[in-house]
Amino acid sequence: MSDIRILAIDIGAGTQDILLYDSRTTIENCVKLILPSQTTILAGRIARATAAGRDIFLTGQLMGGGPCVRAIKRHLRQGFRVYATPQAAKTIRDNPAEVRELGVRIVDVPPDGDVLVLETKDVDLEALRAALAPFDVTLPEEYAIAVQDHGETLEGSQRRFRFRHWREFVRQGGELARLIYAPGETPSYLTRMLAVQETIPAAWVMDTGAAAFWGALCDPQVAAHRDEGLVIVNVGNQHTIGALVQGERIWGLFEHHTAIVDTARIGSLVEELQNGTLQNEVVYGENGHGAYIDPAYPGGFGFVAITGPQRHLARGLGYYEAVPYGDMMLSGAFGLVAAFLHRRGLPMHR
Secondary structure (H helix, E strand, O other): OOOOEEEEEEEOOOEEEEEEEEOOOOHHHOEEEEEEOHHHHHHHHHHHHHHHOOEEEEEEOOOOOOHHHHHHHHHHHOOOOEEEOHHHHOOOOOOHHHHHHOOOEEOOOOOOOOEEEEEEOOOOHHHHHHHHHHHOOOOOOEEEEEEOOOOOOOOOOHHHHHHHHHHHHHHOOOEHHHHEEOOOOOOOOOHHHHHHHHHOOOEEEEEHHHHHHHHHOOOHHHHOOOOOOEEEEEEOOOEEEEEEEEOOEEEEEEEEEOOOOOHHHHHHHHHHHHHOOOOHHHHHHOOOOEEEEOOOOOOOOOEEEEEOOOHHHHOOOOOEEOOHHHOHHHHHHHHHHHHHHHHHOOOOOO
């Protein structure tokens, strides 16, 4: 195998977890960074504009919302103006009418006057390049990026729309290798992933939940249960997602909001998933996204592995805490590299 370097970035609501994978060295010696996510950084800039009493103009790509959207709403409540280009406005809502209802003015160019211009994007390669340059570290030409993409939802429930994507994935065979998209493969409705690929045309993209599944399987103790079947649960800062995994496929899964679930509810979600009895409408009714299990699910998946920054919520349930390559915070980044190399027919070197 020729040498390969990959910049893998797993972008969550709070952090962007970065691995510069280099096949010439052990993973333990690869460059790793845990940095604030771009939405968190943008939220801070908007908050400073609010404190300074300045209007803002958002321009750039669709990116992750969460913290930055909450900051935008606070800015508007304080009586200051928010302008946004049509693409940047999609960070707030897919439907421009809903964006305008919040008080955001959608324009093509910034208005005259003292307006702070802020760029919207999930990945800032120039900032990373500048940060690494003093250490003689250069960026590679291969990229694998994970974001959570609800899919473009112009009307109806975002939660239902996102979970429809998961359900159809399982119905079509649930093949793990299909969870990562090469340039040109990304479905048209996954607009956040497409925005990443517009920023970085060579990027392969993946959902953060999918990256966590692949990452957990990089832990040898988790991988040892792959043939018999197991449950993998990623307890993220905003979303908790669990899947029935066996061999090269996913048999079923659920997705919920982490702020809503506690230890007992995680335990019952996992148990019902294992038993094949978890109901979509129950999870959705709790303000989660949903659940789906293939009717042919064979059952008997007893081993449970957990990962994610909020995995402490599942402690006490007797689950194994996956620690791929000794670093749980980079589970998603390891998963991105593993999926990328698998699609290329390459092994993941240590």
